Amino acid sequence: MNYLSKEQLQKIKSQFATVEYDDSQAEPALYVARSEFLDLLKSLKEKVSLSFDRLANYTAVDYKDYFEIVYNLFSRRYNRWVTVKVKLEDHDNPEIESVTGIWEGANFEERETYDLMGIRFLNHPNLTRILMPDDYDAFPLRKDFVPLEPKIEGGELVWHKPSTIS
Template structure:
């Protein structure tokens, strides 16, 4: 089954779901409407012809200055057909939210928590959407592109005294 046939089969299932399809260096990536992600994924997993049983990877990307700003990327693997498929979902800057895939693949649980922790994307229907990497009292989402990069100003001889005065030294 070649890439055109995969897209055709997906279109036959839900004609309005596919927004875009690209092929780059032999890998097929399909952009899907966020509202229909749950049905599309269920179809990709359960369809006999396609059979993408395994969610390899779930991650998020921040394209600052572009609309939709965020993108959630799913990499699927079909063991039977030895084929990989990339599914993308674009999400708006204001309150990005998409349906959780934990009902289809339990492995999505931790990866969605990671995307929530670092990018602030809400996964609707997730059983426990909490921070997984940063401390619980952390403010903001550190992998967003508008978060400052450095933790502290780099000290040289001319600014060391100023930094030192501001630094919170611990006491006994």
């Protein structure tokens, strides 16, 4: 696996004010603020010297105080990788702009992230649950997740918040 060179990383950093990375690591991830991340991803994809045209992996991680969105980008032309991470500080109400405008193929993965992690994507064409039931009111991949209890009420399946054990 090849990674971006130090010079290229430096160049990206000089163009985007909020980009930061850890120099000591061999393959540092680019941390970028939410205000600039769409511009950064767009330039990573469209600049010929970078051409990261594939969104190889896309996910979110719950760090209890904040969320982190991870983009693993791959350039087919140069056979190179870069990781971009965006921190979402607001743990109670996480939201971020959708990247479906740049990579249309991120559609299902964003829906999955919304479904399991509870991150809302702005400007997403169809942000609905994809794996869990539509009326499920919890997000399973969060660290504070407690499974809901299924009950049949009047012939309908209803999900209840678990009763607290005292």
